Amino acid sequence: MLVEKEDLGLSLSLRSSSSENRHPLQMNLMAWNDLFASTERSSETIRPFLKGIDVNRKPSTADCEDEAGISSPNSTVSSVSGKRSEREPSGGDGMSDDEDGGETSRKKLRLSKEQSAVLEESFKEHTTLNPKQKLALSKQLNLRPRQVEVWFQNRRARTKLKQTEVDCELMKRCCESLKEENRRLQKEVQELRALKLSPHLYMHMTPPTTLTLCPSCERVAANVSDQAAPHRHHAPISISPWAQPAAPFIRALDVAPH
Protein backbone atom coordinates (compact mmCIF):
# COMPACT_ATOMS: atom_id res chain seq x y z
CA MET A 1 0.00 0.00 0.00
CA LEU A 2 0.20 2.57 1.61
CA VAL A 3 2.13 5.20 3.23
CA GLU A 4 4.05 3.97 6.16
CA LYS A 5 3.11 5.51 9.39
CA GLU A 6 6.33 7.32 10.02
CA ASP A 7 6.25 8.68 6.55
CA LEU A 8 2.82 9.90 7.23
CA GLY A 9 3.94 11.71 10.27
CA LEU A 10 6.76 13.25 8.37
CA SER A 11 4.70 14.32 5.47
CA LEU A 12 2.20 15.85 7.77
CA SER A 13 4.67 17.94 9.60
CA LEU A 14 6.52 18.99 6.51
CA ARG A 15 3.38 19.78 4.70
CA SER A 16 2.14 21.96 7.44
CA SER A 17 5.54 23.45 7.68
CA SER A 18 5.17 24.75 4.21
CA SER A 19 1.77 26.18 4.82
CA GLU A 20 2.82 27.93 7.95
CA ASN A 21 6.16 28.99 9.14
CA ARG A 22 7.49 25.91 10.72
CA HIS A 23 10.95 25.65 12.02
CA PRO A 24 13.55 24.24 9.68
CA LEU A 25 14.55 21.80 12.32
CA GLN A 26 11.82 19.61 11.08
CA MET A 27 13.76 18.98 7.96
CA ASN A 28 16.01 16.75 9.99
CA LEU A 29 13.24 14.25 10.00
CA MET A 30 14.33 12.94 6.68
CA ALA A 31 17.46 11.45 8.05
CA TRP A 32 15.75 10.05 11.05
CA ASN A 33 13.04 8.45 9.05
CA ASP A 34 15.60 6.86 6.84
CA LEU A 35 16.93 5.21 9.92
CA PHE A 36 13.61 3.62 10.55
CA ALA A 37 12.42 3.20 7.05
CA SER A 38 13.58 -0.37 7.04
CA THR A 39 11.47 -1.35 9.97
CA GLU A 40 8.16 -3.03 9.56
CA ARG A 41 4.84 -1.26 9.93
CA SER A 42 2.19 -2.05 7.50
CA SER A 43 -1.19 -0.91 8.63
CA GLU A 44 -1.76 -4.41 9.92
CA THR A 45 1.20 -4.12 12.18
CA ILE A 46 0.37 -0.66 13.30
CA ARG A 47 -3.20 -1.17 14.20
CA PRO A 48 -2.80 -3.71 16.96
CA PHE A 49 0.13 -1.75 18.24
CA LEU A 50 -1.84 1.43 18.44
CA LYS A 51 -4.88 -0.31 19.74
CA GLY A 52 -2.86 -1.70 22.54
CA ILE A 53 -1.43 1.63 23.48
CA ASP A 54 -3.62 4.53 22.74
CA VAL A 55 -1.33 7.33 23.61
CA ASN A 56 -3.99 9.92 23.15
CA ARG A 57 -6.34 8.71 25.76
CA LYS A 58 -5.97 9.78 29.32
CA PRO A 59 -3.85 7.48 31.37
CA SER A 60 -6.16 4.90 32.71
CA THR A 61 -5.73 3.02 35.90
CA ALA A 62 -4.25 0.23 33.90
CA ASP A 63 -1.79 2.61 32.40
CA CYS A 64 -0.88 3.89 35.73
CA GLU A 65 -0.22 0.46 37.04
CA ASP A 66 1.57 -0.42 33.91
CA GLU A 67 3.54 2.69 33.26
CA ALA A 68 2.89 5.55 35.56
CA GLY A 69 3.74 3.38 38.42
CA ILE A 70 7.17 3.09 37.03
CA SER A 71 6.97 6.30 35.19
CA SER A 72 8.77 8.42 37.62
CA PRO A 73 11.23 6.65 39.70
CA ASN A 74 13.67 9.02 38.13
CA SER A 75 11.29 11.87 38.16
CA THR A 76 10.96 14.37 40.87
CA VAL A 77 7.32 14.57 41.66
CA SER A 78 7.06 17.57 43.79
CA SER A 79 6.35 17.09 47.39
CA VAL A 80 3.77 19.81 47.11
CA SER A 81 1.68 18.04 44.57
CA GLY A 82 0.37 15.60 47.07
CA LYS A 83 -0.69 18.45 49.22
CA ARG A 84 -2.54 19.95 46.36
CA SER A 85 -4.46 16.76 45.96
CA GLU A 86 -5.45 17.13 49.54
CA ARG A 87 -6.32 20.72 48.98
CA GLU A 88 -8.62 19.97 46.10
CA PRO A 89 -10.03 16.56 46.68
CA SER A 90 -12.84 17.14 44.26
CA GLY A 91 -10.40 17.57 41.44
CA GLY A 92 -11.62 21.06 41.02
CA ASP A 93 -12.03 21.58 37.33
CA GLY A 94 -13.63 18.70 35.69
CA MET A 95 -10.91 16.13 35.57
CA SER A 96 -12.67 13.82 37.85
CA ASP A 97 -12.68 10.54 36.07
CA ASP A 98 -10.05 7.96 35.48
CA GLU A 99 -7.13 9.54 37.18
CA ASP A 100 -4.29 7.76 38.77
CA GLY A 101 -5.36 5.64 41.62
CA GLY A 102 -8.06 8.00 42.78
CA GLU A 103 -5.82 11.06 42.73
CA THR A 104 -8.05 13.53 41.05
CA SER A 105 -6.12 16.60 40.01
CA ARG A 106 -3.47 16.20 37.43
CA LYS A 107 -0.06 15.85 38.84
CA LYS A 108 2.76 17.55 37.17
CA LEU A 109 5.95 15.68 37.39
CA ARG A 110 9.23 17.27 36.75
CA LEU A 111 11.35 15.33 34.35
CA SER A 112 14.72 14.47 35.69
CA LYS A 113 17.82 15.97 34.16
CA GLU A 114 18.71 12.64 32.66
CA GLN A 115 15.31 12.28 31.07
CA SER A 116 15.40 15.79 29.73
CA ALA A 117 18.86 15.27 28.36
CA VAL A 118 17.87 12.13 26.52
CA LEU A 119 14.79 13.81 25.14
CA GLU A 120 16.85 16.79 24.04
CA GLU A 121 19.32 14.56 22.29
CA SER A 122 16.51 12.78 20.59
CA PHE A 123 14.94 16.05 19.59
CA LYS A 124 18.15 17.17 17.99
CA GLU A 125 17.96 14.19 15.71
CA HIS A 126 14.27 14.36 14.96
CA THR A 127 11.65 16.81 16.04
CA THR A 128 8.76 14.43 15.63
CA LEU A 129 8.39 10.84 16.60
CA ASN A 130 6.79 7.91 14.98
CA PRO A 131 5.02 5.48 17.29
CA LYS A 132 7.92 3.13 17.45
CA GLN A 133 10.37 5.82 18.37
CA LYS A 134 7.94 7.14 20.91
CA LEU A 135 7.55 3.77 22.51
CA ALA A 136 11.25 3.13 22.56
CA LEU A 137 11.94 6.45 24.18
CA SER A 138 9.21 5.99 26.71
CA LYS A 139 10.58 2.62 27.69
CA GLN A 140 14.07 3.94 27.88
CA LEU A 141 13.01 6.81 30.10
CA ASN A 142 10.36 5.04 32.10
CA LEU A 143 7.75 7.46 30.93
CA ARG A 144 4.40 6.96 29.35
CA PRO A 145 4.40 7.32 25.58
CA ARG A 146 1.94 10.12 26.00
CA GLN A 147 4.44 11.98 28.15
CA VAL A 148 7.10 11.63 25.51
CA GLU A 149 4.67 12.82 22.92
CA VAL A 150 3.69 15.81 25.02
CA TRP A 151 7.29 16.65 25.66
CA PHE A 152 7.98 16.72 21.94
CA GLN A 153 4.92 18.83 21.30
CA ASN A 154 5.95 21.35 23.88
CA ARG A 155 9.52 21.27 22.70
CA ARG A 156 8.46 22.02 19.16
CA ALA A 157 6.39 24.88 20.43
CA ARG A 158 9.32 26.27 22.37
CA THR A 159 11.58 25.97 19.39
CA LYS A 160 9.13 27.75 17.22
CA LEU A 161 8.64 30.47 19.76
CA LYS A 162 12.35 31.06 20.03
CA GLN A 163 12.72 31.08 16.30
CA THR A 164 9.90 33.58 16.06
CA GLU A 165 11.65 35.81 18.55
CA VAL A 166 14.86 35.60 16.59
CA ASP A 167 13.03 36.34 13.36
CA CYS A 168 11.30 39.24 14.99
CA GLU A 169 14.59 40.69 16.15
CA LEU A 170 15.99 40.25 12.68
CA MET A 171 13.03 42.01 11.14
CA LYS A 172 13.40 44.88 13.56
CA ARG A 173 17.00 45.35 12.60
CA CYS A 174 16.13 45.05 8.96
CA CYS A 175 13.45 47.65 9.41
CA GLU A 176 15.84 50.02 11.12
CA SER A 177 18.34 49.51 8.36
CA LEU A 178 15.74 50.23 5.72
CA LYS A 179 14.61 53.33 7.54
CA GLU A 180 18.15 54.58 7.64
CA GLU A 181 18.57 53.80 3.97
CA ASN A 182 15.38 55.63 3.22
CA ARG A 183 16.50 58.68 5.16
CA ARG A 184 19.76 58.67 3.28
CA LEU A 185 18.03 58.42 -0.06
CA GLN A 186 15.57 61.16 0.80
CA LYS A 187 18.46 63.38 1.68
CA GLU A 188 20.17 62.46 -1.53
CA VAL A 189 17.09 63.34 -3.53
CA GLN A 190 16.78 66.65 -1.75
CA GLU A 191 20.34 67.49 -2.57
CA LEU A 192 19.90 66.55 -6.17
CA ARG A 193 16.72 68.57 -6.44
CA ALA A 194 18.54 71.51 -4.98
CA LEU A 195 21.24 71.05 -7.57
CA LYS A 196 18.65 70.89 -10.29
CA LEU A 197 17.06 74.14 -9.15
CA SER A 198 20.34 76.00 -9.12
CA PRO A 199 22.51 74.68 -11.90
CA HIS A 200 24.80 77.66 -11.67
CA LEU A 201 26.05 76.34 -8.41
CA TYR A 202 27.66 73.31 -9.78
CA MET A 203 28.99 75.17 -12.76
CA HIS A 204 31.47 76.74 -10.39
CA MET A 205 32.46 73.50 -8.86
CA THR A 206 35.64 71.95 -9.90
CA PRO A 207 34.85 68.89 -11.91
CA PRO A 208 34.34 66.65 -9.05
CA THR A 209 34.33 63.03 -9.13
CA THR A 210 32.35 61.31 -11.74
CA LEU A 211 28.93 60.50 -10.47
CA THR A 212 28.15 56.91 -10.85
CA LEU A 213 24.69 55.63 -11.47
CA CYS A 214 23.83 52.03 -11.10
CA PRO A 215 21.61 51.12 -14.02
CA SER A 216 19.88 48.51 -11.97
CA CYS A 217 18.74 50.40 -8.97
CA GLU A 218 19.48 53.86 -10.33
CA ARG A 219 21.34 54.79 -7.22
CA VAL A 220 23.93 57.45 -7.32
CA ALA A 221 27.22 56.74 -5.74
CA ALA A 222 27.65 59.92 -3.82
CA ASN A 223 31.35 60.00 -3.13
CA VAL A 224 34.62 58.65 -4.22
CA SER A 225 34.62 55.78 -1.87
CA ASP A 226 31.28 54.73 -3.22
CA GLN A 227 32.74 54.69 -6.65
CA ALA A 228 35.69 52.79 -5.47
CA ALA A 229 33.34 50.14 -4.27
CA PRO A 230 30.23 50.53 -6.33
CA HIS A 231 27.41 48.46 -5.07
CA ARG A 232 27.33 45.22 -6.83
CA HIS A 233 24.59 45.30 -9.33
CA HIS A 234 25.98 46.00 -12.71
CA ALA A 235 28.71 47.90 -14.29
CA PRO A 236 28.17 51.45 -13.22
CA ILE A 237 27.41 54.18 -15.67
CA SER A 238 29.60 57.15 -15.20
CA ILE A 239 28.06 60.51 -15.63
CA SER A 240 30.12 63.57 -15.89
CA PRO A 241 28.37 66.64 -14.66
CA TRP A 242 30.21 68.58 -17.34
CA ALA A 243 28.80 66.54 -20.08
CA GLN A 244 26.61 68.50 -22.46
CA PRO A 245 23.96 69.44 -21.93
CA ALA A 246 23.55 69.84 -18.23
CA ALA A 247 19.82 69.64 -18.13
CA PRO A 248 19.44 66.10 -19.41
CA PHE A 249 21.99 65.04 -16.89
CA ILE A 250 19.97 66.44 -14.06
CA ARG A 251 16.84 64.98 -15.48
CA ALA A 252 18.48 61.63 -15.55
CA LEU A 253 19.26 61.92 -11.91
CA ASP A 254 15.82 62.94 -10.94
CA VAL A 255 14.77 59.64 -9.64
CA ALA A 256 12.56 58.93 -6.74
CA PRO A 257 13.99 56.98 -3.92
CA HIS A 258 12.96 53.37 -3.88
Place this chain on the structure above:
DNA sequence: CAAGAGTCCTACATTACATCA
Protein backbone atom coordinates in the same frame (compact mmCIF):
# COMPACT_ATOMS: atom_id res chain seq x y z
C1' DC B 1 -15.68 6.59 -7.67
C1' DA B 2 -17.63 9.63 -3.97
C1' DA B 3 -19.12 10.41 0.61
C1' DG B 4 -19.05 9.92 5.36
C1' DA B 5 -17.29 8.02 9.67
C1' DG B 6 -13.49 6.85 12.39
C1' DT B 7 -8.67 7.19 13.59
C1' DC B 8 -4.37 9.29 14.11
C1' DC B 9 -1.30 13.06 14.25
C1' DT B 10 -0.14 17.74 14.59
C1' DA B 11 -0.14 22.79 15.91
C1' DC B 12 -1.88 25.89 18.87
C1' DA B 13 -3.95 27.93 22.97
C1' DT B 14 -4.60 27.42 27.54
C1' DT B 15 -4.35 25.64 32.18
C1' DA B 16 -2.11 24.09 36.23
C1' DC B 17 1.69 23.17 38.74
C1' DA B 18 6.74 23.74 40.28
C1' DT B 19 10.36 26.65 41.18
C1' DC B 20 12.80 30.71 42.04
C1' DA B 21 13.83 35.52 43.27
Place this chain on the structure above:
DNA sequence: GCTGATGTAATGTAGGACTCT
Protein backbone atom coordinates in the same frame (compact mmCIF):
# COMPACT_ATOMS: atom_id res chain seq x y z
C1' DG C 1 6.15 32.48 54.62
C1' DC C 2 3.92 35.06 50.91
C1' DT C 3 3.89 36.63 46.15
C1' DG C 4 4.60 37.43 41.37
C1' DA C 5 7.22 35.83 37.40
C1' DT C 6 8.75 32.21 34.75
C1' DG C 7 9.21 27.58 32.91
C1' DT C 8 6.99 23.62 31.55
C1' DA C 9 4.00 19.38 31.91
C1' DA C 10 -0.52 18.43 30.78
C1' DT C 11 -5.05 19.22 28.63
C1' DG C 12 -8.42 20.62 25.13
C1' DT C 13 -9.53 21.72 20.48
C1' DA C 14 -9.45 22.15 15.54
C1' DG C 15 -7.89 20.68 11.25
C1' DG C 16 -5.58 17.70 7.81
C1' DA C 17 -4.52 13.13 6.03
C1' DC C 18 -5.55 8.54 5.73
C1' DT C 19 -8.32 4.13 5.88
C1' DC C 20 -12.42 1.69 5.72
C1' DT C 21 -17.14 0.90 4.60
